[in-house]
Amino acid sequence: MFNQSNITLTCVFIFTLIAIGVYRRRIRPPGPWGLPFVGYLPFFRKNPPRKCTQLAKTYGDIFCIQLGSWPTIVLNSRAAIREALVEQSDTFSDRPAFFSCKVVNNMRSLGFGSYNARWRLHSKIASTVLREFASPNKPTTEKIIMMEAEKLTEYFLENTHTPFDPHEEIFLSVGSVVYQICCGMDKDCRNDKGYLNLIKNTKTMQEFAGAGNPIDVMPWLRYVIPSKATRFVEILQTLMVSTDAIMKEHIETFDQKNLRDVADGLIFAEKKYCRNPTKNQEITKSDIFSTLQDFLGAGFDTSSSTLEWIILYLGHYQHIQEKIQKEIDSVIGTRSVSLDDIGKLPFTEATILETQRISPVVPIGIPHATSKDTVLRNYRINRGTVVLCNFYGTTRDSKVWKDPEIFKPERFLNDLGFINSSLENELLTFGAGRRRCPGDFIAKMELFLFLVNIFQKSYKIAIERRIQTKK
Template sequence: MWVTVAVVVVLIALIWRYTGRPKGLPPGPTCYPIIGNVGLVKPSEAVKAHRKLRKKYGDIYTIMTFHKPMIAVHGYDNIRELLVKHGDIFSDRPLTIVNGVFNKGKGLVWSSGPLWKEQRTFALTTMRKFGFGKRSLQGQIMEEVDCLMDELEKYENKPFDIQNILNTSVSNVICSLLFGNRFEYDDTKFKRLIDLLNKLFTTGSGSSPEFIFPILRHLPMSRFAKVQKLFADIDGFTSEIIEEHRRNFNANNINDFIDGFLLQQNETEENSTFTDEQLKISVREFFAAGTETTSTTLRWSLLFLIHHPEWQQKLRDDIDAVIGQSQPTMEHKEQLPLVEAFILEVQRHANLFPLGLPHAPKEDFNYKGYHLPKGTFMFFVLDSVMTDPEIFPEPTKFKPERFLDNGGTCNGEQKEKLIPFSTGRRLCLGDSLAKMELFLFLTRFLQKFKIKPENPECMPSLEGKMGITTMPTSFNIVLIKR
């Protein structure tokens, strides 16, 4: 009997020893044998949960998901120190279901190491040739904006949900860079693709255990099969376009990203990173990221405009005084500080990526007395910056004026510390494009329409819902042509 008891005690001790929180890691909640802290953070309430954990354990703490540590880092100074000053060390991604199963280590967003460096450099260089991040692209964006305005006239004075139309319009901007052409709003295949993207961004969740552990895809209730089908269908769409480009390829006529990739593929060795799979995944990531963040931010903008009609009028008056009904350009941005301040406050308040995308140190690293092991899953909690009362006083209030100085100019420390797309080497590739799109789309909206709620007595909620991004709950608007 005593032998049995001793064996049980030893087994319990071993289980606790090898499934508990390793020594040297930041503090955290009590870690239970085998499961660690599984269930402590529900994906739908992840932001609230991390705010509570920060109050109890400080700016840096560890959550154990089974035997695997997840380290959360809060605060602008900590985030900037690790992602900017030590950016090279924290430029990797941890192993997740996306890069471990779906992408197989390829692509741009979820890849790491030499492949990521080579492909990111190539992607930026190639896209810049077609105007990516340059003001020369604004004519292309405005062409799409005006197509959207013409489409929206069909819905004048009628309540409708703008999500799919807006997604289609924003997607067409990135399509022109990737594919060399745009799609009509009634294109059946394209409408299907937009629907797939909507489902993808509402199905996934970065804080879900099955997202972190590829092995959990085998669980009966896992969303793996759904996400796998969505990825396969999106890849099917892009594969057709890639094959069409390959059939019509002309090395002397490079019109878009796919052409540029095929040219590089033809000029490099067989065992290079320029594979068909890398191209397919990169196009999918560009397309998804280039659609979701901008489209969702614009929907949040429309939602705040109907909740704050006084700001809608301020912005419209400013636009009318500066450019009237003339086509807006990026040269007008400095002349319209109210518009820029409004967009910045929407980005802050909407809090699109509250936990950011995960990072992993490429080598063991010590910070503030804590050991951060190589490959550890780390969240850099952007929510802690967006809602920091030291940076943004009264953070729960919608106050675009916080970004304006006494002279009415939009600049200063608050603008610098707003990092909606993270910071450092892994800053979102489409950051500069998104800024252009947000300004040009919103300015044209206000020139052309007054935006009203469907029912002023029952306003749509300002509470977001968590998917991969924080999305507004579906709502209807009424557009009144000016």
């Protein structure tokens, strides 16, 4: 028979086992099993964001998967993303040592660089320069956007008689805005070989990267399919040659008393910070000049893709298109739209927000990594863990968005007909935390001015032609 001492020891043993089980569950977030060597990769198929959203229904808004050689956590709600990227920003702002990150300026670039004191200074310099030359308060910024918006509208009007694909012209026009802000507004971009080469190389890189780089998560593949790694390096080097040529041209004509654009701003910053590298976190000329490549690479695709989605949705939902047109007619009339009109066209702005929600152009952001061991919601996350933010999943959260699969711009309006700022803040279009996109204000200006300009100048003509055709 058991005596009191034996019973006590047995109870202690049972409770210890339970405690160990609970502790183990807290070490690693729950998640699905994967396969040897490749992990969960084969199960993603063609739509990883949607698959992650489905997995979140089973495992919660923080779950763990194995991506090839890398243990990975996926954050699937706005709350989880903010808890990591904002509340523990220093811990969750690193980048994984992927092959693609390493070859981009040896992990010292703004977009793919390791998170440390040098990167924080680099980020501060980049944001300051961009704000200096692209601020909404600078008339040149609005002038550049309006000029390109008018060119795009003219292209639409010239092709209203037959069906056409606007993709190339939208990409060219939106990209031209960023290029002129960075390299000078006196550029005739459509006849600028440097710009056209940059456009070509950027599209090549996007197409290559869009297909995914399996070498990032399975580094041993470099020895199995070396051509994949070689091709990535070749494309990157071509892009670097383009931006190096731009910087060289600006250095030759640089005048400290007359800073013309972002490239000049970076040259000025290099002279300020690189003369005393020990004092300034060992930041180098190469680090600062590489910022131009980050700005140009990030500024081309996201805004142009969003504008394409807006045009696609409004082509499908004629009643929403007509409502936007009535708002523009009643508020702006025949005068030219300006940045001062932001806030005066709430339904138009709500349509932009709804497009960004239902069709996020960056459904899963650039991978983050943890810089040290940490705890997130009682789960232990080891240093070097890859962190994926499923922004697509946040836009399909039925607790936040009623009927999330339906395109409804009015969801962003409050009872008074103005933008519901609290709901707008639920969107993480431009990321969160220290790695948030520094050029978000440019994208907002572009989308507003491009959309209103297109509708104001082309809608009525299209309607008139449709009426004439019916007659």
